[in-house]
Amino acid sequence: MAALSGLASALESYRGRDRLPSYRLWSSCVGANIHVHLVLLPAGKRRTQEIRTLGYCCQLVGGVLVEQCPARSEVGTRLLTLSSELSHCRTVLRLFDDVAMFIYTKQYGLGPEEEDSFVRCVSVLGNVADQLYYPCEHIAWAADANILCVDSARWWTLSTAFWGLSLLLGIARSLWLVLTLRRRLRSPVVAFTSRLPRSKRRAMEAQVRSEVLAVLSNLADLANAVHWLPRGVLWAGRSPPWLVGLLGTVSSLLSVYQAVQASGGEAAATP
Numbered sequence: 001m002a003a004l005s006g007l008a009s010a011l012e013s014y015r016g017r018d019r020l021p022s023y024r025l026w027s028s029c030v031g032a033n034i035h036v037h038l039v040l041l042p043a044g045k046r047r048t049q050e051i052r053t054l055g056y057c058c059q060l061v062g063g064v065l066v067e068q069c070p071a072r073s074e075v076g077t078r079l080l081t082l083s084s085e086l087s088h089c090r091t092v093l094r095l096f097d098d099v100a101m102f103i104y105t106k107q108y109g110l111g112p113e114e115e116d117s118f119v120r121c122v123s124v125l126g127n128v129a130d131q132l133y134y135p136c137e138h139i140a141w142a143a144d145a146n147i148l149c150v151d152s153a154r155w156w157t158l159s160t161a162f163w164g165l166s167l168l169l170g171i172a173r174s175l176w177l178v179l180t181l182r183r184r185l186r187s188p189v190v191a192f193t194s195r196l197p198r199s200k201r202r203a204m205e206a207q208v209r210s211e212v213l214a215v216l217s218n219l220a221d222l223a224n225a226v227h228w229l230p231r232g233v234l235w236a237g238r239s240p241p242w243l244v245g246l247l248g249t250v251s252s253l254l255s256v257y258q259a260v261q262a263s264g265g266e267a268a269a270t271p
Helices: 002-013 046-068 070-096 098-108 117-144 152-186 188-192 198-227 241-269
Strands: 023-030 033-040
Touching: 046 070, 046 241, 070 098, 070 117, 098 117, 117 152, 152 198, 198 241
Parallel strands: none
Antiparallel strands: 023 033
């Protein structure tokens, strides 16, 4: 039991700050044109997504073995330890993401390409939350490593709060885009102008599916983000390891699928 308690503390030390900074999918609606962009933060860091997925899978399987299979609890404990180390690895890797995030935020600016003012506003706020997330996490990590003499718990909470805010804004943005795109697809004007290339209509339908997947992925991450907030906030601290692993695995796989679909779409569009 003492070993499990120590393991639980280790898992909480780098709690999911297992967000997805390595890449993000975002879209812009200009008239009837839908542009899907795959932004790498920074380029070549898809490996961090693989680490994230593996870490959550280990936490899922390890949590199930520890709780449901006493005979294999040792294997489950080892998997949970591996999950904790992978999470720590991703925390360290994110030390180098600030510049890339800043460049992306600067390039996006106030979203001049976005036609919808709500999407533009939510996207800008989301970028600000993401930008603030990184230094808070870095300070928390440095405090845990005894590099800075500050209270790490306070900075972990602040970084998790910025992550949760970013997820909420992302959910609101995706839901708004889904409603907007569906409204356009069903409008008589679109039906009347159906003589336009089918590729545009297919792009809109693909974007609807992508945004729905983004909502599901963000909801799974949001459930974990709330779990890692201080106890007393909704269901904070109540999720068992296997549930955290399940939600993280679902989020990771959905994000991988979105990235693959976006890459495939760009490849098909390239002459």
